[in-house]
Amino acid sequence: MITIENEPSILMTSKNPILAELSSTEIDEPNYRVQGQLVIYNADKSVTAVLLGFPINDRVLFDLAPLINAFLDDLNYVLPDLLATGNVWQNISAGNSCKFQMALLDAFGVPLAEYSDQGSVPFNASIAIRAGFAKPYWGDTAKLFDWLSGFTSASYPFLTWKPKVSLIGENQKEYLSYISILTDDSATSSLTLKANIAYTDGTTHLFTTTVNVIDGHTMFQIPVGINQLGLNGPNPSKKILKYTVQVFQSAVIQSEIRTYVVDYQKYIAERYLMFVNSFGAWDTVRFVGKGEFQSEYLRTLADSYSGDYSQLSGTKKSISQKETAGAKINTGFISRAEVHWLRDLFLSPEVRILENGQLVPITLVEKKIILPIENDVNAISVEYDNKFSNVVYSPANLTTA
């Protein structure tokens, strides 16, 4: 007899164990095994993997995470829509989550659901997002859905570890990612984002974006920058000191409050890195410190002799020349909390720099960051290379006459 001891919940993270655990009374049977037929799918593709399970100490344990994570690693992250405004919540699930379902079969390929003494097999379809929690804070059997369910509605988190209060540039593209557990993945709910603006003159204004109907268990990206939300619209003559954002369902609060303090200081350069954080969501880091461009060139020559020797024609020709460009940029002064948050940047699988309205793929080259733990004010330098090579040059700003 097979009893199901543990099965994935509705919402899981792919970088932590996703355990399906069974206990079996067939331990004495030689070569007894159950098979797990795991189907992982999203809108584009579906992969079936068959897992062989042998009882060890009367337990059969399947960890589905390596397979699901491998499936997700083949997806491309959905890039943030830089033109999106507060009215459009961008669905980024396609690059960040998949569904999976597992049926249990006995050694002869017969579904265990046909047996009367079984639990809930096949397991219900679950969703895994390309995310994870670090040890030792996250247990092997912890489940994302349970974690999210543990929050009160007023503390329900956005998918970021960014400090809850942060400085924001006037033109900064900023996004908050949100996954609703209010309803299951087949049902929708209507949510609004409310921004409470505090002006420098001490007055306030409650700004509400239009209602967004979203599917449950789907990851949405909400643009929350000043221009993205159009926060200067209601009172153009006033100067925004700071603003808070929060998700509501009708009048009911459905998220934590995030506060953005507007930084009006003028810098020589303001650069933005966007990276995929440990939830698989896009975070923005603002760099206001000094930067330096750096690039490497690789040239290949071949002998080329046309019959007549001439110094002017030479005896070699260039076959290829390549440039791999990069830069070193500095955050400027940031808080201790932000330094720790930036460890998420250094672990990110996908980092982009915002250049000319484009998100250019880069890879960080830092192997080590060292900062005094006790410092309240810090600055971090980040060195990166582009994830592509150029063989021709163009200026950063291509203009037409």
Added chain:
Amino acid sequence: MIGLRKNGYWLDLEPDFKLKLQMNNPLVQQDAIKGEYSFPFRIPASATNLLAFGFGSLPQTRDVMSDTDFLDIYYSGLVLFAQAKIHINYQGKNYIDMNVVVDSGLISAIKDIKLKELDWGDDIEVSSTYQFQTIQFPGAVWVTGSVIQLVIVGYGQFLEWIGTSINGALNNLKAQIDAATFFDNKTIACVVVGDQITLTATWVGLNPVLYFFVNTQPGLYYNIIAESGNTWFPAEWAAHQQDALDNPYPARDYIYFPVRNENSLLQISYTPSDIILRPYFDVLYQNFYSAVDGVFRTNYINEIPGTPPVWQGGLITPFMYVASVLDKIAAIFGKKSTGFFHGNAISPMVLYSNVVVDLLKSNSYADSIFTTIFNLRNTLPDVTIEEFITALRNTFFVGINTVERGAKINVVTLSSILTESEIIDWSNKVTRDVIIYAESVAKGFFLDYDREENDLNSLNQKEALENWEFLGSFNNVADFPVVNSSTGSGITFYAFAIDESKIYKRHLPPSTFTWIWQEVTTLNAPFTIGEEEGKEEILVADPLYTYNDREDIEGVGEWKVPLCNQPISMNSMNQHKAKTKKVRFLSYLGMQPNSNSDLYPMGSSDGTNIEGTSIEYDTKLTGEESLYNNLGKEWLNFLMNTRKVEIPVNLNILDLFSLDWSKRIHIHGSNYILYDMQPQIPFADKTLCTFLKIV
């Protein structure tokens, strides 16, 4: 993280232990089933490891200990390979050398098992009750007061008889038959109506052999005054026909086939001891069709020419469905088989069997009459699983694919992979480091039939021609001589000519001016494609020809049954066993009516049914609907034209867990078939994969 588990122990491994595997696409391999294996590796001879392999109890010794065993390979907590076969070499040093033979499909592990050794289940018992036919007592020879004898004959021999005096009433005979017992405790019921007596035995079971007659003068065959009808097993055929109709393929594992077997025309003569009978000739067929009765009889006994034939029976020939054999192979691992042979419901393939089912249970006639048993095992060719699969592969150009990590054994047509299989995109898994091999996979193919000594065409027809008388042989039809008349009178000449692959015949009768060359046959000389040099041989199963002539028995409605030339053994009562050593196939077209509207199981090897309408597959190499045209051409051309391309691929664990060799792989604008790969576990950034390029 990789883990090796043996006998409940997790083996100690060296730090950064890596397992390097060689995995070959089983679909592309032409010759044998290679399977998948690891390169040799070494593990420390720790206490745990020694214990796991049972070396712990050995005294310290430098002797070589090598062994073969099984272990499970885990990766990231999941069973990557179950019951991998390992070769261990421990020489008392501080390490153990081993390598692993893994097989995600497990077929290679069982390839040497003979088909007959699989579990074919219990003996199959065929039985039905039999009602003797009515005997009409002719009044003219009915002599009151004379002695009369009821004789029961079976299997060509006298079984029982009752002698009685006739008192002018059949009821008197009835009373005595009622009182008699046969075989210790069996009785025959009699019903008398006028001059007719009807005898019924409910105990006979499937008895194709009983025959009885009434004799007025004991011991003299020519004094027979009345006899029963023939006995065979019409009931079984009727039941089989009904079952075959009610449960079409693939509900049944086998189908009873009529076979015309030239080599089973055995002549046997005998003289029963108690009754003087003239010698008989047993002309034995396997399930030959009786035009007289419109059913299949198993054999018949021809008496001395000039006397009416006396029928006897005793033989049925089951042909297994190829799909059922594959199911049985898959069942070794509790798996299912699917694909080509299972989907081919219109004309499923069956395996030729020349085994005459042993209807005789023992040497005791009494026992043999009551039951008919056979075992499917005995109907199979004497080959291993590998030979069987090779025959399938070479004949139908199919591949055995073990999908879903061996959960299913799927038979795919190789040409369909090129155009119809699912495409997976690996473009984001590769770099641009590509090696293209200039040499193609194959230069040419040499296809020939894998013949057995007694096969009809074991001599190819060019060889056979040497035995014919020639007027001449010519290079092509245009060169055939023009002959305006024959000077011969009353003499028949034949001229034969060969035009490349066909043999032509013409009849040279006297006074015939217009001569028509008639095609006799197509030569089945080896069939070659591609370049002359470096050809690879592919042995295709010898086609089983079908016979659809009506000369054999007059008045037969036209029909089509397997024709073969295999010896069978009938030398004693329960020795009906025979063997085939090679695999041969036939299309089964279901129960079909012949031109007399009698149902019979139709087989076809020439791609047509009895009306000459094309069916799906001709089991021969050449011809319109031939295997080569339908299935082989595209694949073999592909092998001759493709190039091997070696590309490092960023494989991950899911790719290995969901590996399906039959899928096409798309990489930057081209489609490929995976040929082999050398994954390293744990996965390296790049796994070297060899592909065959499709487009």
